[in-house]
Amino acid sequence: MTIAKPNSYRSGPDERGHFGIFGGRFVAETLMPLILDLEKAYTAAKADPAFHVEMNGYLKNYVGRPSPLYFAERLTEHLGGAKIYLKREELNHTGSHKVNNVLGQIMLARRMGKKRIIAETGAGQHGVATATLCARFGLECVVYMGAVDVERQQPNVIRMEMLGATVHPVQSGTRTLKDAMNEALRDWVTNVHNTFYCIGTVAGPHPYPTLVRDFQSIIGNETKAQMQEVEGRLPDSLVACIGGGSNAMGLFHPFLDDPSVEIFGVEAAGHGLTQLHAASIAGGRPGVLHGNRTYLLMDADGQIQDAHSISAGLDYPGIGPEHSWLHDVGRVNYLSATDDEALAAFQLLSKLEGIIPALEPAHAIAKVMELAPKRPKDHLMVVNLSGRGDKDVPQVGDILKGKSK
Amino acid sequence: MTTRIDTRFAELKKQGRSAFVTYVMAGDPDPATSLEIVKALPKAGSDVIELGIPFTDPMADGPSIQAAGLRALKAGMTLKKTLDVVRDFRKDDNATPLVLMGYYNPIYIYGVDKFLADAKSSGVDGLIVVDLPPEEDDELCIPALKAGLNFIRLATPTTDDKRLPAVLTNTSGFVYYVSIAGITGAAAADANVVGEAVARIKRHTGLPICVGFGIRTPEAARAIAEKADGSVVGTALVDALKNSLDAEGRATAKTVNAVAELTAALAQGVRAAKQAAG
Ligand SMILES: Cc1ncc(COP(=O)(O)O)c(C=O)c1O
Numbered sequence: 001m002t003i004a005k006p007n008s009y010r011s012g013p014d015e016r017g018h019f020g021i022f023g024g025r026f027v028a029e030t031l032m033p034l035i036l037d038l039e040k041a042y043t044a045a046k047a048d049p050a051f052h053v054e055m056n057g058y059l060k061n062y063v064g065r066p067s068p069l070y071f072a073e074r075l076t077e078h079l080g081g082a083k084i085y086l087k088r089e090e091l092n093h094t095g096s097h098k099v100n101n102v103l104g105q106i107m108l109a110r111r112m113g114k115k116r117i118i119a120e121t122g123a124g125q126h127g128v129a130t131a132t133l134c135a136r137f138g139l140e141c142v143v144y145m146g147a148v149d150v151e152r153q154q155p156n157v158i159r160m161e162m163l164g165a166t167v168h169p170v171q172s173g174t175r176t177l178k179d180a181m182n183e184a185l186r187d188w189v190t191n192v193h194n195t196f197y198c199i200g201t202v203a204g205p206h207p208y209p210t211l212v213r214d215f216q217s218i219i220g221n222e223t224k225a226q227m228q229e230v231e232g233r234l235p236d237s238l239v240a241c242i243g244g245g246s247n248a249m250g251l252f253h254p255f256l257d258d259p260s261v262e263i264f265g266v267e268a269a270g271h272g273l274t275q276l277h278a279a280s281i282a283g284g285r286p287g288v289l290h291g292n293r294t295y296l297l298m299d300a301d302g303q304i305q306d307a308h309s310i311s312a313g314l315d316y317p318g319i320g321p322e323h324s325w326l327h328d329v330g331r332v333n334y335l336s337a338t339d340d341e342a343l344a345a346f347q348l349l350s351k352l353e354g355i356i357p358a359l360e361p362a363h364a365i366a367k368v369m370e371l372a373p374k375r376p377k378d379h380l381m382v383v384n385l386s387g388r389g390d391k392d393v394p395q396v397g398d399i400l401k402g403k404s405k
Numbered sequence: 406m407t408t409r410i411d412t413r414f415a416e417l418k419k420q421g422r423s424a425f426v427t428y429v430m431a432g433d434p435d436p437a438t439s440l441e442i443v444k445a446l447p448k449a450g451s452d453v454i455e456l457g458i459p460f461t462d463p464m465a466d467g468p469s470i471q472a473a474g475l476r477a478l479k480a481g482m483t484l485k486k487t488l489d490v491v492r493d494f495r496k497d498d499n500a501t502p503l504v505l506m507g508y509y510n511p512i513y514i515y516g517v518d519k520f521l522a523d524a525k526s527s528g529v530d531g532l533i534v535v536d537l538p539p540e541e542d543d544e545l546c547i548p549a550l551k552a553g554l555n556f557i558r559l560a561t562p563t564t565d566d567k568r569l570p571a572v573l574t575n576t577s578g579f580v581y582y583v584s585i586a587g588i589t590g591a592a593a594a595d596a597n598v599v600g601e602a603v604a605r606i607k608r609h610t611g612l613p614i615c616v617g618f619g620i621r622t623p624e625a626a627r628a629i630a631e632k633a634d635g636s637v638v639g640t641a642l643v644d645a646l647k648n649s650l651d652a653e654g655r656a657t658a659k660t661v662n663a664v665a666e667l668t669a670a671l672a673q674g675v676r677a678a679k680q681a682a683g
Contacts, residue, residue, distance in 0.1 A: 016540065026509060026536040028465045030561040030586050033568055172471060173461065185464040190587040192563055288510045288536065289462060301483040302514030304461045 009256035009331050012322060017206020017292075020328060022321035025205040027291045030189045039207045041112050046214075051107065058103055062136070063093050065100075065218065069226035069382070074352040075368075082237070082372040082379035086355070087223050089247065089386050094132050096125040096358065096387030097219060097247040102198060104215035106133040109196035116140045116195045120184040122149055122177035122243060123313030123360060124156025125387055126200030131165035141165040144183040146176035149312040155391045174306045177243070177316045181290050201244025202320030205291030209320050216250025223382055224254055231380055237262040239371065240384035241364040242334070243278075243313045245320040247386035256331060265323060266367045268309035269336035276308035279336040280319045281327050294321040310339035310399075311359035313387075337366035345369060346389065346396060358387035359396070409502040409530045410555050410578040413452060414613045414634065423630035425450060425675040426615055427668055428506065428639030430457035430473035431490050432482025433646060438656040439477070442646070443494050445665040447501040450672025453615075455533065455637065458487050458507030465535045467590030469640045472647065476654055484511045484520070488527040495528035504557060504578070506533040509545065517545055521552040531555030531578045539571045546575050555579075560606055562586050569609045579613040579635065580606060590640035593619030600632035623674025630678035638671055 012019040025035060045051040059065045068088045076084045089097040102119075109117060117139050121127030127143040134141035143160055147169040150157050160167050173179035188197045202209045202216070220238075227235050238255060240248035242265045255261045270277035277283060280295040287296040289304060297305040297317035307317040326332040337345075345365035350356045357365060364383050372381055389396070417424050427446050432439050446454055459477040463470060491503055505524065512520050512534065524532070532549055539546075539558070546556045555578030563586055564572055573580065582602060584594035603614050616629050617637030629636040642664055649663035650656065 025538065025540045027538060028535050028561075029538050029559045029572065030465075030563050030583065032538045032540065033563045033565065172468070178462065182462050182464050186467075186588045189465060190591065192586050288508075288513055290464070291536070293513075296510075298510070298514065300514075301485075302460075302511035303478060304510070 005329065009326065009329070010253065012325065013206060013210055017210070019322045019325035021286065022293050022324040023206055023209060024293050025291065026288050026293070027205045028189055030192060034192050035205055037112065038108070041108055042207055042211050045108055045111060055104060055107060059218065063099050063103065064091065066222045066226070067091050069223055069230070072353050075349065078352055079369060079372040081377065082375035082381040083377065084368060084372055085235070085380065085382045086385045087219060087251065087382055089219060089384060090357065090388035094125070094129045095390065096129070097216065097250060098126040098129040098200060099132070100218055100250065101200070101212045101215040101246060102126070102129040102133050104211065105196070105198045106137060106139070109139070109198070110137065112196065114194060114196035116142070116191065117198050118142045118144070118184050118187050118195055119198045119200060120144045120177065120180040121200060122180065122315060123311065123358065124149065124153040124160065124391060125313060127165070127167070128156050128159050128163070130198050131160040131163035134165065135163045142187065143167050144170050144180040144187070146170050146174070146180045148175045149177065152395050153312050153391050154394065176307070177312065178304065178307070185290070201246040202249045202322060203244040203290060203292060203294065203318060209292065209322055212246050213249045213253055213322065216246050217253050219247065219250035219384065220252060220254035223251060227380065227382070234258055234261055235380040235382045236260065237264065237371070237379065237381045239264045239266065239364045239368050239381065241266045241314060241360045241386060242319060242323065243316050243360060244318070245323045247384050249320060249322060251382070251384045252332060263332045264367060264371065265332050265334045266363045267334060267336040268311060268314035268363055269338040270308040270310070272338055273336065276306065277336070278307035278309040278315050278317065280317060281324070281334040282336050284317070286324065289318055292321045294318050294324045295327070310342060311363065313358070313360040314363065335367050337363040341366035343396065343399065355385070356389035356393070357385055358389050359392045361386045406553055408555050408578065409500065410453065410504070413502050414579065417452065423633060423675055423678055424452040424613070424615060424635030425626065425672045426453040426455060426617070426635050426637040427451040427642060428455040428457060428637060429642055429646070429664065430459060430470065430477050431487040432459055432477030432480055433473040433643070434476050434650055434654060434656050434660065435480040436482060436486055436490065438660055440490050440493050441661045442664050443490060444497065445661055446668055447498060449665040449668035451501070451668055453502045453504065453635065455504045455506045455639070456487065456491065458484055458505055458511055460508045460511060463508060465588055467588045467640065469590045469643045469647070473643045484515050488523050491529055492527040502530045503528065504531040504533055505529055507535070509534050509536050512545065517548055521549055521554065525552055525554060529554065531557050533557045533559065533581060535559065539574065542575055550575060550577065557581055559583050562602065566605070569606065573610045576612065579615050580610060581637065582606060582614050582616045582633070583618050584616050585618050587618065589618060591619055593621070593625055596628035596632055599629060603633045623670050626671045627674040627678045630675045636675060642667055
C-alpha cells in the first residue's frame with residue numbers, strides 16, 4: 001500500500017489513538033472507562049514536572065541509565081563494513097529495555113491509586129521488570145505467561161517468584177504470549193476496580209502504544225546525544241528486533257524525522273517465512289486483536305494463526321500499530337531473521353564481543369551481519385541490544401548440544 | 406424500522422413476561438448438530454437466540470465458551486458457515502429474533518459491507534460485538550444501523566451515569582447489561598443489585614434491558630426475570646452440550662436434547678417470574 005507522506009512521522013496518534021488506519025480502542029465496554037481514565041492520568045503526568053523528576057531519579061539510580069553506546073570493534077572488523085555500535089539496554093537493572101516502560105507505568109499506577117498490577121510476558125523480561133518494580137513499591141504483582149514459555153524461560157520464572165510475584169502459566173490456545181495477553185485482559189475485566197494492567201510492548205488499546213513508546217524513547221534520545229558526542233553526527237542506520245516492537249520504537253521514534261537515517265526493524269521468521277513464523281508484517285495483513293488494528297497473522301476467516309519463534313519474546317502474531325503505519329508509509333524497512341540465523345548471531349556476538357545477547361536482539365544482530373558488510377566503513381550503524389542472554393543460556397545450550405529443537 | 410427483536414419484545418411486554426435469551430456457539434460441536442440445536446431452542450422456550458461467532462481469541466469469555474469456539478473451529482466452522490446456519494434456521498422460523506455475538510476481527514476480514522448484506526439476507530436481526538465500544542462506532546455500528554440491523558450494546562457495572570448516554574446513543578433492539586465486571590461463566594451477581602442497575606439504566610432509555618453473565622439455574626433465571634426485561638443464559642447451555650459429547654468431543658444422540666432440556670427448565674423458571682418491573 002502506498003500512502004501520502006505525512007509532514008512529520010512523529011505526530012501520531014490522533015485523539016482517538018489512530019496511526020493512519022491502525023491503533024484504536026477495540027476493547028470490551030467494561031474496560032473503556034478505565035482506559036479513558038488512564039489517558040487522562042497520563043496526560044496529567046506528562047505535564048507535571050514532578051513526574052519527570054521522580055522518573056529521572058529512578059532511571060538514573062535504580063535502572064542505571066544512561067545505558068552505554070558501545071563501539072563493537074571486533075564485530076565491525078569481522079563484518080568488514082559499517083561501524084557498529086551497540087546500545088547496551090541489556091545492562092539495565094533486570095537485564096533488558098523492558099524496565100524503562102515498566103517504571104513509567106508503575107509511576108502512573110501509583111498516581112491512579114492502583115494497588116494490584118498485572119502483566120503478560122513472553123520471554124519473561126517484562127514480567128521480571130514488573131515483578132521488580134512491584135517489589136520496590138510494595139504492590140501486588142500477578143504475571144500471565146504461556147505454559148510453553150514457562151518451560152523455555154525457566155530462569156525468569158524463578159526470578160519473578162523470588163521477587164514476590166505470582167506467575168500463572170496459561171494453558172489456553174497456543175500457550176504463548178498471545179494467550180498470556182488474552183488471560184491478562186480477562187483478569188483485568190474481572191478486577192478493573194483495583195487493577196492496573198502494565199502492558200509490555202507498544203500494542204494494546206490506545207493510549208498504551210503511545211505511552212509505552214514515550215517511556216521507551218529514552219533509548220533513542222540517549223543514542224542521539226551519545227552519537228553526537230563520539231562521532232559528532234547522526235547515525236546512518238538503526239536496527240532493532242520486533243516482538244510487539246517496544247525496544248524498536250524506543251530507538252526509532254526520536255529519529256523518524258531525520259531522513260538521512262535508514263531504519264530497519266527485524267521480525268522473527270521462525271522456521272522460515274513459508275513455514276511457521278512470527279513475522280506479522282512480512283506474512284500478515286491488517287486485522288483487529290488485543291485492542292488495536294494492526295498487521296496480524298491470520299487465516300482467510302480472520303482466525304488468528306499460531307506464531308512460532310525460537311525466541312519467546314518475539315513469538316507473537318501481531319505488532320504494535322505504529323509500526324504497521326510506519327511500514328505502510330514506507331519510513332521503516334521491516335526485515336526478518338530465522339531461528340537459525342538468530343542462533344548463529346547469538347554465538348557470534350558472544351565469541352567476538354564477550355556479550356551474550358538475548359535471543360530477541362540476536363535477530364537484530366543477524367540482520368546486521370547482512371547489512372553491515374554492504375555498507376562503507378564510515379557508515380554508523382546502531383543496533384539495539386535490548387536484553388542479555390542469561391535467560392536463554394539453558395535453552396540455547398540444549399539446542400547446541402542437539403538435545404532439543 | 407421494526408426488527409423481529411422489536412416485535413418480540415413488544416409481544417412479551419403485552420403478555421407481561423420477561424424474555425428468555427439463549428446463547429450457543431455456532432458450529433459447536435459441528436455445523437450440522439449446531440443447526441439442530443438452534444432449531445430446538447425456540448421449541449424449548451427460548452424467546453431470543455444469540456448465536457456465537459467462533460473466534461480463536463475471545464478475550465471476554467471464560468473457559469467454557471473458549472472451548473466451545475475451539476470445538477467449532479476444529480469442526481471447520483467459519484463466519485460464512487455461521488450465516489448458513491442462520492439461513493437454514495430461517496426456513497422454518499421467521500419470528501424468533503436471532504442475534505450474532507462475537508468479536509470484530511472475523512467480521513472485519515469478511516468485509517463490513519458484504520457481511521452486513523449477507524447477515525441481513527440470511528435473517529440476522531442484530532449484532533453484539535464485544536470489542537467495539539461506542540468510541541469505534543464508525544467501524545460497524547453505524548453501517549449496521551443503516552443496513553437495518555440492530556446494534557446491541559453491552560452496559561457493565563463500570564458504565565457509570567456519565568458514560569451511559571454515550572453507550573446508549575446508537576444502541577437499538579435491547580441493552581445487554583453484563584451483571585458483573587468479568588468474563589462469561591464467572592459467578593452470578595445478586596438479583597437485587599442487578600435490579601438497582603436495571604433501574605438506573607431505565608432512567609436513560611426506553612429500550613428493553615436483558616441481563617446476562619452468571620445465570621445458570623431456573624431459580625436464578627426467575628430471580629433476574631423479576632428485575633429485568635430478559636435474562637441471558639450461555640455458559641450453562643454450553644456446559645450441558647459439552648457434557649453430552651463423547652470422549653473425542655463429538656456429538657452423541659443425547660447432544661441436542663441435553664441443550665433443549667436445560668433450555669426448557671430455564672424457560673419455565675423465567676415464566677414463573679412475577680411480572681417484571683417497568
Ligand atoms: C530482550 C528483549 N528484547 C525484545 C523483546 C521483544 O519485545 P519488543 O518488541 O516490545 O521490544 C523482548 C520481549 O520479551 C525481550 O525480552
